[in-house]
Each structure stands twice: as C-alpha cells, then as structure tokens.
Amino acid sequence: MSGLSRWAGLGALAIFLAALPQALPNNYYVDVAVLACFNAIICVGLNLLIGYAGQISLGHAGFFGLGAYASAVLVNSYGWPPLLALLAGAAIVGLMAFAIARPVLKLKGHYLAMATLGIGIIISIVINTEAGITGGPDGIAAGPFSIGSFKLAGERDWYWLMAGLLLATVWLATNLVDSPVGRALRALHGSEVGAEVVGVDTARYKVMVFVVSAVIASVAGSLFAHYTPQLTPTKADFFKSIELVTMVVFGGMASTFGAIVGAAFLTMLPQVLTVFEDYEPVILGGIMMGTMIFMPKGLVPTIAALFNRRRP
Amino acid sequence: MLSAFLQFLISGVTVGAIYALCGLGFSIIYNASHVINFAQGEFIMIGAMTAVSLVEAGVPMPLAILLAILVTMAVGVLLEKLAVEPARKASVTTLIIITIGASIFLRGLAQEVWDKNFHKMDPFSGDTPINLFGAVLMPQTLWVLGTALLVILLLAWFFNRTLEGKAMLATSFNPLAAQLMGINTKRVLMLSFGLSAALGAVGGIVITPITFTAYDNGIMLGLKGFSAAVLGGLGNGFGAVAGGLIVGIAEAMAAGYLSSAYKDAVAFVIILLVLVFLPNGLFGRKGTERV
Amino acid sequence: MTLLRVEHLNKEFGGVHAVSDLAFTINPGTIHSIIGPNGAGKTTLFNLITGVYTPSSGSILFNDVPTAGKAPYQLAEDGMSRTFQNLQIFFNMPAIENVMVGRHLHLDRRFLPSLLRLPGIAKGDAQAREKSTELMRFVGLEAYLKADADAMPYGALKRLEIARALAAEPKLLLLDEPAAGLNATESREIDEVIVKVAKSGVTVVLVEHDMKMVMGISDHILVLDYGKKLAEGTPDQVRNNPDVIKAYLGGGAA
Numbered sequence: 001m002s003g004l005s006r007w008a009g010l011g012a013l014a015i016f017l018a019a020l021p022q023a024l025p026n027n028y029y030v031d032v033a034v035l036a037c038f039n040a041i042i043c044v045g046l047n048l049l050i051g052y053a054g055q056i057s058l059g060h061a062g063f064f065g066l067g068a069y070a071s072a073v074l075v076n077s078y079g080w081p082p083l084l085a086l087l088a089g090a091a092i093v094g095l096m097a098f099a100i101a102r103p104v105l106k107l108k109g110h111y112l113a114m115a116t117l118g119i120g121i122i123i124s125i126v127i128n129t130e131a132g133i134t135g136g137p138d139g140i141a142a143g144p145f146s147i148g149s150f151k152l153a154g155e156r157d158w159y160w161l162m163a164g165l166l167l168a169t170v171w172l173a174t175n176l177v178d179s180p181v182g183r184a185l186r187a188l189h190g191s192e193v194g195a196e197v198v199g200v201d202t203a204r205y206k207v208m209v210f211v212v213s214a215v216i217a218s219v220a221g222s223l224f225a226h227y228t229p230q231l232t233p234t235k236a237d238f239f240k241s242i243e244l245v246t247m248v249v250f251g252g253m254a255s256t257f258g259a260i261v262g263a264a265f266l267t268m269l270p271q272v273l274t275v276f277e278d279y280e281p282v283i284l285g286g287i288m289m290g291t292m293i294f295m296p297k298g299l300v301p302t303i304a305a306l307f308n309r310r311r312p
Numbered sequence: 313m314l315s316a317f318l319q320f321l322i323s324g325v326t327v328g329a330i331y332a333l334c335g336l337g338f339s340i341i342y343n344a345s346h347v348i349n350f351a352q353g354e355f356i357m358i359g360a361m362t363a364v365s366l367v368e369a370g371v372p373m374p375l376a377i378l379l380a381i382l383v384t385m386a387v388g389v390l391l392e393k394l395a396v397e398p399a400r401k402a403s404v405t406t407l408i409i410i411t412i413g414a415s416i417f418l419r420g421l422a423q424e425v426w427d428k429n430f431h432k433m434d435p436f437s438g439d440t441p442i443n444l445f446g447a448v449l450m451p452q453t454l455w456v457l458g459t460a461l462l463v464i465l466l467l468a469w470f471f472n473r474t475l476e477g478k479a480m481l482a483t484s485f486n487p488l489a490a491q492l493m494g495i496n497t498k499r500v501l502m503l504s505f506g507l508s509a510a511l512g513a514v515g516g517i518v519i520t521p522i523t524f525t526a527y528d529n530g531i532m533l534g535l536k537g538f539s540a541a542v543l544g545g546l547g548n549g550f551g552a553v554a555g556g557l558i559v560g561i562a563e564a565m566a567a568g569y570l571s572s573a574y575k576d577a578v579a580f581v582i583i584l585l586v587l588v589f590l591p592n593g594l595f596g597r598k599g600t601e602r603v
Numbered sequence: 604m605t606l607l608r609v610e611h612l613n614k615e616f617g618g619v620h621a622v623s624d625l626a627f628t629i630n631p632g633t634i635h636s637i638i639g640p641n642g643a644g645k646t647t648l649f650n651l652i653t654g655v656y657t658p659s660s661g662s663i664l665f666n667d668v669p670t671a672g673k674a675p676y677q678l679a680e681d682g683m684s685r686t687f688q689n690l691q692i693f694f695n696m697p698a699i700e701n702v703m704v705g706r707h708l709h710l711d712r713r714f715l716p717s718l719l720r721l722p723g724i725a726k727g728d729a730q731a732r733e734k735s736t737e738l739m740r741f742v743g744l745e746a747y748l749k750a751d752a753d754a755m756p757y758g759a760l761k762r763l764e765i766a767r768a769l770a771a772e773p774k775l776l777l778l779d780e781p782a783a784g785l786n787a788t789e790s791r792e793i794d795e796v797i798v799k800v801a802k803s804g805v806t807v808v809l810v811e812h813d814m815k816m817v818m819g820i821s822d823h824i825l826v827l828d829y830g831k832k833l834a835e836g837t838p839d840q841v842r843n844n845p846d847v848i849k850a851y852l853g854g855g856a857a
Contacts, residue, residue, distance in 0.1 A: 054695075056405050058412075103588040109404035110348040110546075114538060115587050118580035121535075129573040172718050179717035179724050180710040180731075183696075187704040190693025190752075194764075197653055197691075198771045199679035199708035208714065238531070242412060249409055254695065281420025288413025292406045293398045 006174050009257055013170060017163040021156065030155040032271050034227065037162035038220050039263035043247045044166075044173050044256055045216030050245065051253035052177055053209045054189030055105060056113050059120020060217050060244050065127055065236020066093050067218030068225040069134055072142035075226075077133070082145050086222035090215050097214035101207040117238070124237045139232035142225040158227055165223075166260070169216065173256050176212075185209055186254070246284060250291045252298025261300050315446025320568035321561065322444075326453045326522065328560020329460035330356070333515035334537025335544065335552035336467065337508035343484035343547050344504035347396060347407050351415040352512060353534015354422075359384040359513025360525035361422060364431040373436070381513045387418070388509025392502050415531060422527035435521040452521045459518045463511065464553060471549070480504060484547065532576060536563075539583040545593030554594065558582075605667075606631040606775055606806050607652070612661035614647055614830075621647040622830040625661070629808060629823075631774070634801045636809045636817045639827035640850065645810040646688050648827070649779050652808075653685050654678045665775070680708060684773035686764040688780045688810070694753040698744065701752050701763055702735035703728075705770025738766040742796050758785045765796065775806045782813040794820055818842065826850070 024030050046060050070089030074080040080088070104115045127134050134140060145152040152158060176182045187195040188202040195202055225231045234240065243266065251262020266287075270280055295302040334352055341349045362383045366376035395414050399406055435452040442449040471477040483490040483500045491497050516525065516533075540559045544551020559579050567575040586593060607629040614622040622644045629635045637645050650656040652663055654675040663670045665681055673681070684705075693701050710727045711717075717724055739748055742762040747755055752763065761781055768776055781797070782790040790813055798820055801807050811817050817824065817838070824841045826833040834844040841847055 050405070054405070056408060058408075104584075107587055107591065110408065111542070111587055111591065113348075113405075113408050114542060115584055117535070118539075118584050122577050122580050122584075125574065125577045129571075175720035176718050179720065179728070180707055180712040181714060181717040183700060183704050184707060184712065186696050186700075187693045190695045191691040193655060193675065194687070194691030194693060194767075195704065196675035197655075197679055197683075197685050198705045198767060199676050200704070201674070201676045239416075242416065245409065246413075278424065279420065281416050281423065283420075285413045285415070285417025285420060289395050289410050289417065292402065292410045292413070293395065296399070296402060296406055 006178065010167070010171055010174070013257070013260070014167055017167060020163075021159060027155045030159050032268060034155060034158045034162050036264045036267040037159070037166045038224055038227070039244070039247060039267050040260045041162070041166050041169050041220045042217045042244055043251070043259040043263040044169050045213040046244055047248050047251075047253065047256060047259040048173060048176065048185070049209050049213040050248050051255065051259070052182065052189060053185040053206060055206055055210065056109075056116065056245070057210070057213070058113050058117035058238075058241050058245060059123070060116075060213070061236050061238070061240030062120035062123035063093050063097065063214040063217040064221040064224070064240065064244075065123060065233070066096070067221030068142075068231055068235060069127055069140070069221075070218070071222035071225040072140045072231050073133055075142050076140055081147070082142070082222075082226060083147050086219060089222045090218045093218035094211055094215045097211045098207065101210040102203065105203070105206040105210060117241070120236075120241045121238055124233060127233045127236050134233070137233060139230045141230050145223065145226035152226070162223070170256055170260070177256065181205070181208075189254075242288075243284065246288050249298055250287055252300040252302070255298065255300045255304075258298050258300030262298070265299075316568065318445055318447035320564045322447055322449055322453060324561035324564030325557060326456050326560070327519070327564065328540075328557040329456050330515040330519045330533065330556070331537050331540040331559050332553040332556025333460055333463060333511045334533060335540035335556045336464070336549060337511040338538055338541040339547050339549055339552045340480075340511070341504045341508050342541070344480055345396070345400075345501050348411065348538070348546075349391075349396075349505070349508065350408065350411040350534065350538070351391060351418060351530075352508060352537055353530035353532070354415050354418040355384050355388060355509045355512025355530070356516035356533050356537075357422060357525060357527065357530030358387055358418065358516070359509075360433075360516035360520045360529070361426055361431065361527065362513075363517045364433050364520060364525060365426065367433060373434075377517055380517060381510050384509045384513035385506045388505040388512075389502055391418075391509075392505035396505070397498070397501065415534070419528060419530060426527055428527060430524045430526045431520075432524050433517075433520045436518075450522065452518075456518045456522070459514060463514055467511075467549065476503065536579045539579045542583060543586050543593055545595040548593065548595050551593055551595035604631065605629065606665070607808075608664040608667070609652070610662050610664075612648075612651065612663065613659045614644075614651055614656060615659045620830050622651065622658075625827075625830070625832055627825050627832065627835060629775075629806060631806050632801070632804060633822040634797065634807045634809065634820050636811060636821040636824045637827060638811065638814075638817055638824060639833070642829075643827040644830035645827055646779060647830075649685060649777055649808075649810060653683055653777060679771060679773075682774035683777070684768040684771040684775070685777035686761070686768050686779055686781060688783065690757075690760050690764065692752050692760050692763060696752055698747045698750045698752050698755060698763055699732065699735050699739065702738055702766045702770050703731045705738075705767040706731040706734060708771060735766070735770055738769050739763075741769070741799075742766045743792055758789050761785065762793070762796075765793075769800065769805075773805060775808065776800060777808045777810075779810045780812065781809070782811060782816055790816055 020033060024033060042064060049055050049057055067089040070092055071085045074085035074088060075082055100119065107115055128137060152161060184195060184200045184205050187200060188205060192202050247262040247266045248259050250266065252258025291298060334356060337352050338348065341347055359380050363376050363380035366379055367373055391414055395410050399410055436455050437451050439450060471481055479495045480500050483495060483497050487497055536559055540555035541552045543558060544555030559582060562582060563575050563578045566578045605628040610626050612622055612625040639645055651658050654670060654673050670678060693704065710731055711723055736748060739745065742765050744759060744762050744766065747759055765781060781793050794816055797807055821838055824838055825835045826841060826847050828850050833850060834841055834847050
C-alpha cells in the first residue's frame with residue numbers, strides 16, 4: 001500500500017467512525033458498534049499473524065480471555081486501578097506468548113493449528129476450573145473502567161474510546177506492514193527459506209508478530225472485562241477463537257481493512273438475524289467454508305481486485 | 313488400590329479405543345490427501361445421534377447401526393465432494409479453515425435436526441457388570457474393545473490385501489505416480505472420506521451406551537483423536553492406535569488421581585509436549601524439507 | 604586468499620551419500636561453476652554452503668570463518684546470498700517488494716520506529732524502492748516494475764530472484780540454474796548480467812546445465828558425479844578431461 005492510499009484509508013475510517021453514532025438510533029446499536037470495535041481491534045492484530053505472516057492461530061481467544069481475566073481479577077479481588085491491571089495483563093500475556101512462541105512457531109500448517117488450538121483450550125479449561133479465582137462458569141465482574149476520578153460510563157463513552165483505539169491500532173498496523181519489519185513478515189509467509197537467505201531471521205519475526213497480536217488481544221480483553229457487566233469463560237473458549245479467525249478470513253487475509261469489515265460483519269450478523277439465532281453455528285461454518293472455496297482471498301481483497309481489473 | 317488403578321485403566325482403554333478409531337480416520341484422510349479433516353469428530357457424533365434416533369423410532373438396533381454408518385459415510389463423501397475437492401489446490405491454512413467450518417456447520421445442523429439434549433442408547437448385551445479383580449467391567453466395554461480390534465484388523469486386511477486398499481496406500485506415497493499407473497486418485501480421496509466417516513460412526517455408536525452423546529460431542533472427541541494421530545506420527549496407522557490408547561489412559565489416570573476437571577486438558581498438554589519435543593510423533597518418519 | 608573453503612564435506616540422507624568427502628576452494632572475484640549430471644549433489648551442496656542443510660561431517664569456511672551452526676540468515680549477514688532451482692519467490696507480494704526484501708539487512712528494522720513509521724523508516728524505504736527499481740532494470744525486468752509476483756512468467760521470476768539476491772549486496776552470490784527454462788536469447792542476457800555482477804567484485808558460484816553458458820563465462824569449473832569431485836579446473840582443462848568426457852558421453856557436453 002503506498003503512503004497516499006494508506007492515509008486515504010485511515011481518513012475514510014476516521015470519518016466513518018466519527019459519523020457512525022449519528023446514524024445509530026439507540027444505545028442497543030451503539031453497543032453492537034462497540035462490540036464490533038473490540039472484535040476489529042483483535043482481528044487487526046490477528047491478521048498481522050495469520051494474514052501477513054501466514055501463521056495460523058486457533059487459540060487467540062485464550063489471550064483475549066487472559067487479558068480480560070487478569071483485569072477482572074486484579075481489579076475486583078485485589079483492588080488494582082484498571083489501567084495498571086490492563087498493563088499487568090498485557091505484560092503477563094506478552095511474556096507468556098514470548099515464552100511459547102519459539103517452540104510453537106517452529107511448527108507449520110496442521111501442527112501449528114493443533115498447538116495453538118491446544119494452548120487456547122488449556123487456557124479456557126483453566127479459567128473454567130479455577131472458580132476460586134475466576135468465578136468459574138458464572139463469571140466475574142470487573143466494574144467500570146476508571147482512571148483516577150474519571151469514570152467511563154455509558155455506551156457512547158465506550159464507543160469513542162474503542163473507535164479511537166481502533167483507529168490507533170489500524171494506524172500502527174499499517175505502519176508495521178509497510179516497513180522492513182512488515183515486508184519480512186510477508187516474505188516469510190511467501191517463502192521462509194527465501195526470506196532467510198537474504199538475511200531475515202524468520203524465527204525472530206514470527207515470535208515478534210505472535211507476541212504483538214497476543215498483546216493486542218490481551219489489551220482488548222482487559223477493556224472488555226470492564227465493558228461487559230459479567231465476564232464469562234465463553235469469551236475465552238475455542239468458539240471465540242474460531243469466530244475471530246473467521247472474521248479475519250472472511251474480511252480478507254493480509255488486508256487490515258478487510259479484518260475490520262470481517263469483524264463488523266460477523267458481529268452484526270447475529271444481531272440483525274435474530275430469527276436465525278439457532279442457526280448461528282450453521283451460518284458461521286457455512287461462511288468459513290464458502291469464503292475459502294469461492295473467494296479464498298476474502299471479501300475486501302476480492303472486491304478490490306474486481307475494481308482494479310475494471311480500470312484499464 | 314489395585315482395583316482403582318484397574319478401573320481407571322479399563323475406562324482409559326475404552327475411551328482410548330474410540331480415540332484410536334478417530335485417529336485412524338485422520339490418518340486415512342491425511343494419507344490420501346494431506347488434508348487434516350477437523351470435522352472427523354462430527355462423524356462420531358453423527359453416527360451416534362443417527363443410531364440413537366433410529367432406535368428411538370423403533371428400528372431394530374442392528375439395522376439402525378448399519379443405517380447410521382451409511383448415513384455418516386454419505387455425509388463424509390458429501391463433505392469431500394462439496395467442500396474439500398473444490399479447494400484441493402489451496403494452502404494448508406485454507407483447508408484447515410474449510411474443515412473447521414465444516415465441523416461447526418455439521419454441529420449446528422445436528423442441533424437443528426436433533427436438539428441440544430443428551431441422548432442415550434441401551435447397551436448391546438445388558439448391563440450386568442463383570443467383576444475383574446475388584447474393578448467393574450461393563451459388557452459394553454467388551455463390545456467397544458472387540459469392535460475396535462475387529463475394525464483395526466479389517467483395515468489392516470483392506471490396506472494390505474485388497475487392490476482398492478493398495479491403491480490408497482500407493483496414492484499416499486506418491487499421488488502423481490499413482491495417477492500415472494491408472495489409479496483414480498479422486499476416487500481414492502472420496503473413498504478415504506467414506507472410510508474415515510465409517511470409522512467415526514462405528515466408534516461413536518459403540519461408545520454411546522457408556523458415555524451418552526449430544527450434538528456438541530464431536531469436537532472434543534475429534535481433537536483428541538487428532539492428538540492421538542499426531543502422537544503416533546501423522547499418517548501412521550499403528551501409531552494412531554497406540555496414540556489413542558496412550559491419550560485415553562493418560563486422561564483416565566489424570567481424572568482418577570489428579571482432577572477430573574483437568575481431564576480434558578491432558579490430551580492437549582500431551583500434544584503440545586509431543587509437538588515441541590517429538591515433532592514427528594512416536595512412530596513417524598523423519599522428513600527433510602526439499603528446497 | 605580464499606573466500607570459500609570446503610573440506611571433507613559429507614551429507615547423508617538416510618544412507619544415501621548426496622555429497623561425499625568433497626573439498627574445493629573458491630577465490631574472490633571469480634565465476635565458479637559447478638556442473639554434473641542430475642543427482643550429482645549440486646543443489647545439496649548449495650544448501651550445505653548456505654546453511655539450509657547441516658553437513659553430516661566436514662567443514663565449510665566462509666572468509667576463513669567456519670559456517671557450522673550458523674542459520675541461513677546469519678550467513679546472509681556475513682555476505683552470502685543465493686537463488687533457488689525451485690523458485691522461492693514471495694508470491695504474496697509485488698515484484699518490486701520481493702527485491703526490497705533483499706535490502707532487509709541494509710535497512711533500519713527496529714520494531715518501535717517501524718511501528719511509528721518514524722521519518723527514517725520512510726526515507727529508508729524510499730531509497731530501498733529506488734535501489735530495487737535499479738536492480739530490476741539491471742536484470743532486465745523493467746516491464747515488471749508494477750507487476751505482482753504471482754502474475755509473472757517463469758523466466759522473469761528467475762531474474763527476480765537474482766535481483767533479490769543482489770539487493771543484499773553479497774560478497775558471494777550462489778545461482779542455482781539461473782538459465783533453466785529460459786530460451787537462448789534470455790540465457791545470453793543472463794550471461795551478461797552474471798559477467799557484469801562478477802566485474803563489480805561479487806564472487807559468483809553457478810550451478811548450471813547450459814554448457815554454453817558455463818564454458819563461456821566461468822573462470823573455474825568443478826565437476827561433480829554422485830556427490831564426489833570428478834574433476835576441476837579451467838573450462839579448457841575440464842573440457843579435455845577424459846573422466847568428464849566419459850561421464851558426459853552422449854550428453855552433448857562441450
């Protein structure tokens with residue numbers, strides 16, 4: 001992406017996010033928009049790992065959950081200030097991701113999928129089981145997000161915070177993708193040995209992007225713990241991980257704006273089609289299969305390619 | 313003391329036999345296509361749920377079982393035709409997402425076709441327990457072990473003695489050469505899905521009188537079957553059986569001696585350790601990547 | 604002084620000796636060709652030199668420093684770069700960015716400045732793009748400056764790999780069959796590129812089947828057969844070596 005189109009994209013996103021609340025009739029819709037922002041932030045990070053670096057993770061909800069529970073537990077049981085708890089959660093998740101990344105990311109394809117899936121499931125089992133700390137299946141409440149005497153209240157406040165964070169995440173992610181670091185990530189996706197022989201330490205870059213995407217998920221999780229009235233383990237389970245991956249692949253792998261579109265679409269879908277509530281897994285599974293079979297590049301890159309072809 | 317250990321061992325071997333069948337299903341498809349079918353566990357669920365509902369509808373049990381296996385095989389073949397074959401040339405990540413999508417799709421469909429409740433099937437030959445050195449052995453356990461053994465022997469015979477089986481083996485070693493020798497590799501792919509589906513269904517049906525079944529049973533069973541296959545070395549039939557038994561026994565021991573809540577975590581801890589320290593599994597061949 | 608020294612090198616794959624007890628040296632500033640029938644161990648040798656494979660035994664010294672235990676990226680830092688017989692193109696990227704990845708070692712690749720896109724990063728990228736454009740022209744890819752790698756024909760991709768390898772500014776450039784799949788005109792163009800590269804002071808090692816190319820541009824030739832050294836010397840010495848003639852009998856060599 002050239003410098004110009006990156007600023008155009010960011011500008012368009014900023015205008016859209018700024019105008020959106022005017023179009024939302026009531027707080028129910030604002031709530032959906034906030035949830036979409038949460039998912040979009042995680043997906044922009046996850047897309048760095050899956051879409052750009054080509055390393056699949058089927059356990060990212062685990063990192064989201066760890067961040068969320070770190071915040072909830074530290075604030076609720078130990079009285080930490082929310083911001084400090086958020087940073088502590090990010091540090092814990094970052095260190096954990098760093099520790100497991102090197103051995104795990106040596107694996108490729110199915111093995112990597114299985115290992116990340118295993119990590120995610122183990123995290124979710126621990127959260128479910130250690131009820132003394134986490135509240136078990138009933139969950140835990142972290143209370144409102146406050147910094148000093150300032151307290152974040154109401155959907156609209158949350159919306160501005162999350163929209164701002166989404167914009168910042170997108171800015172950072174597109175910067176990274178378009179730098180020597182990002183090129184190294186995309187290169188190791190294309191051919192690891194090809195990247196190695198021109199000096200790319202592929203193992204190091206894989207670890208780096210894994211940690212970055214895990215920390216982004218953790219920070220989003222920490223904030224989510226304060227946003228949701230009651231944090232439950234389902235937010236950290238295998239299906240949440242799959243949902244996140246589906247958002248990324250549906251919107252378009254290796255497309256930051258695709259990740260946002262995917263997250264927004266799949267967050268809205270169950271809300272819009274409430275009649276189909278029972279059919280959610282069928283629809284989710286169908287979207288995963290259909291996207292991969294009929295437009296493996298995902299929605300946004302496929303549409304972009306159509307436009308480019310039409311232009312002479 | 314000994315009787316408790318024996319009890320855990322029995323339950324471990326029983327569930328391990330199902331993981332073994334499931335792991336074999338993974339291996340058969342992997343050998344035929346280098347696809348990991350994350351929907352393998354759904355075959356177990358579909359087989360079991362179909363059999364249960366047919367029996368409930370009054371179909372005699374042997375016929376219900378046979379029909380359930382056939383239905384599951386049809387699902388397997390359809391899955392291959394509609395979802396896997398159109399994306400044969402796609403990347404590994406793409407195929408992983410397709411088969412996971414299929415798994416969630418089938419699970420959701422099962423929730424619609426049936427319901428969200430647990431279902432139960434009567435044991436094949438009564439439920440008078442057999443006392444074995446102080447441990448309790450249910451007759452159905454013998455059915456599970458006997459069926460698993462029979463299926464494994466049948467598979468061995470199929471792959472080593474029949475033309476069809478040899479064609480499948482040949483395809484796994486070198487698909488291009490196999491194709492040039494006149495083997496219809498597309499047919500082999502289809503057959504592998506049918507066969508794997510049948511294995512899953514059989515496993516699901518024989519274990520249901522012991523463990524119950526529900527629409528969301530497949531995923532965990534499937535993932536543990538995959539753990540078994542990787543533990544034994546992906547694509548290695550003997551390894552899948554050994555891996556299944558190891559995972560099953562480790563799980564039962566952990567549940568018995570440590571904590572039943574962490575039972576499900578055992579398979580995943582094992583698989584992580586194996587992947588990191590023994591990436592080719594216990595019995596896998598070591599490969600060098602060609603560049 | 605030697606740039607590369609190979610001593611008693613062995614590589615076994617499950618009992619098969621792909622390379623056995625091989626020794627040779629490469630002097631800086633020369634074009635050095637490695638030839639031999641299919642399966643002679645040429646590509647394996649490249650993989651051993653560049654750290655893709657680990658030798659079963661023996662040693663390789665690059666600039667008099669053993670390469671043992673070094674990963675390919677570390678050898679790239681030391682000044683090695685290569686192309687592949689089986690293309691290792693980044694098909695998910697535009698052609699020009701493939702070459703820009705070759706500039707990796709010469710760019711600021713710290714995480715935080717990249718994340719914030721500090722002015723130095725943008726400037727470095729602009730220079731890398733310029734340099735890569737130059738290199739693409741140098742190897743004759745000016746028509747593909749705006750192309751995506753996955754839309755390029757095979758012959759162009761071969762050159763793209765050469766441009767990428769050159770972008771790293773190596774001391775030693777290893778080219779694995781640069782002329783494979785090219786027509787005669789294209790091969791002569793690659794000849795010129797290789798000679799120009801060598802003149803600029805880069806040592807070139809070449810695995811190639813195109814004997815016209817090998818005999819025309821090499822300073823020194825090493826002949827491998829079944830992983831062993833069959834002969835070595837100048838093109839004239841090799842051409843007249845009876846062992847080589849025997850091995851290549853009917854092969855149309857020379």
